[in-house]
Amino acid sequence: MRIGFNLFNIVPGQGKGAGAMVYIYELIKHLGEVAPENKYLLFISPVSQSLFTELHTRHTEIITLPLDSRRKWLRPFVEQLFMPWLVKRYQLDVLHSPFSTAPLFCPSFNVMSLLDTVYFFYKEHLNVRRTIKARYYEMVQAIMARRCDAIITISEFSKSEIIRQLGVSSDKIFVTLLSPRKGAGIIPSSQIKPNTDVDASVILTAIASSMPHKNMIRLIEALGIVVSKDVGRVELHIIGQIPIQTTEGVGQKELEQIARANGVQENIHILGYVSDEELDALYCRASALVFPSFYEGFGIPPLEAMQFGVPVVCAKAASLPEVVGPAGLYFDPYDVNDMAEKIVCIIKDRGLRERLVETGYEWIKRYSWEKTARETLAVYHAICNKR
Numbered sequence: 001m002r003i004g005f006n007l008f009n010i011v012p013g014q015g016k017g018a019g020a021m022v023y024i025y026e027l028i029k030h031l032g033e034v035a036p037e038n039k040y041l042l043f044i045s046p047v048s049q050s051l052f053t054e055l056h057t058r059h060t061e062i063i064t065l066p067l068d069s070r071r072k073w074l075r076p077f078v079e080q081l082f083m084p085w086l087v088k089r090y091q092l093d094v095l096h097s098p099f100s101t102a103p104l105f106c107p108s109f110n111v112m113s114l115l116d117t118v119y120f121f122y123k124e125h126l127n128v129r130r131t132i133k134a135r136y137y138e139m140v141q142a143i144m145a146r147r148c149d150a151i152i153t154i155s156e157f158s159k160s161e162i163i164r165q166l167g168v169s170s171d172k173i174f175v176t177l178l179s180p181r182k183g184a185g186i187i188p189s190s191q192i193k194p195n196t197d198v199d200a201s202v203i204l205t206a207i208a209s210s211m212p213h214k215n216m217i218r219l220i221e222a223l224g225i226v227v228s229k230d231v232g233r234v235e236l237h238i239i240g241q242i243p244i245q246t247t248e249g250v251g252q253k254e255l256e257q258i259a260r261a262n263g264v265q266e267n268i269h270i271l272g273y274v275s276d277e278e279l280d281a282l283y284c285r286a287s288a289l290v291f292p293s294f295y296e297g298f299g300i301p302p303l304e305a306m307q308f309g310v311p312v313v314c315a316k317a318a319s320l321p322e323v324v325g326p327a328g329l330y331f332d333p334y335d336v337n338d339m340a341e342k343i344v345c346i347i348k349d350r351g352l353r354e355r356l357v358e359t360g361y362e363w364i365k366r367y368s369w370e371k372t373a374r375e376t377l378a379v380y381h382a383i384c385n386k387r
Contacts, residue, residue, distance in 0.1 A: 045069035116297025224262030306360030
């Protein structure tokens with residue numbers, strides 16, 4: 001089978017740590033391992049070639065298109081006009097578009113990954129220009145979803161949202177669960193200790209971005225309540241690309257203002273983007289992962305935390321109860337007091353931390369990238385066998 005991946009829309013700055021990039025990188029890598037008899041062709045822009053160099057093997061070919069994907073106006077033209085020609089040129093059996101858009105007309109079987117429908121969730125936070133763009137995107141995405149032979153999503157929650165928001169038949173939507181990113185390898189597994197001891201310096205870790213659904217404002221407000229309790233020194237490490245200022249969502253300056261208003265400006269450290277190695281080290285130091293998001297199509301960070309023996313405190317919202325299961329302590333993401341109460345519980349209750357860590361070690365055994373690859377391969381075979 002000859003399988004192409006429509007990756008032209010990727011631009012520099014989408015590092016391997018981003019959830020969607022982790023998904024596509026690990027998927028392609030493990031497809032090559034579980035089904036090396038297939039040929040995998042990656043269609044990319046020259047500016048993103050470095051992200052995929054390690055995937056170039058005898059069964060995976062990288063085809064660089066002579067166009068710059070940083071020019072946003074080029075992306076729909078390449079996808080809708082050039083990509084169908086490439087499908088014919090390289091005689092593909094399946095074209096897989098993993099980033100929520102796909103060609104409307106495709107000579108091969110057409111598969112699209114739709115990881116979530118988050119635009120429907122936070123569009124009220126967008127400015128006028130972005131709202132118009134989002135409305136257009138929603139309309140086009142609905143048409144694309146109906147025209148594809150199959151849609152792959154990453155949780156039962158996301159599947160239900162796609163059916164509800166886009167009106168797509170459930171028969172063509174397939175769920176393939178993701179998996180935690182494997183540690184980068186600089187920290188031997190023998191040195192990873194369950195983080196059940198809380199000393200005078202409690203380190204809470206949060207993986208975030210500037211988008212409204214990440215719920216960073218309420219987390220900082222909750223931290224203000226937590227530090228007023230008898231819990232010792234508490235630090236919050238916020239990891240992820242958050243701009244200094246932004247016209248939508250929340251930027252670093254606003255977070256700093258909210259921190260000052262709640263008296264926790266000295267407790268918060270906005271670390272920005274970190275490498276995989278740095279992230280591993282931060283997990284090893286963390287007393288708990290706090291994940292307050294209103295909306296996640298899946299949510300890899302809680303599973304990564306479990307992998308490092310870090311207790312998880314997270315929102316009871318969207319896909320998170322499905323993904324985290326019994327290995328998390330849940331709070332209402334809209335209730336600052338409830339969030340603070342659960343954080344205090346995780347700090348003070350050693351027995352609770354130990355139970356969550358042990359449950360987490362067992363829970364993550366149900367996730368693997370090999371399983372994701374096999375289930376994705378089954379989708380390809382299912383649609384190809386229909387004709």
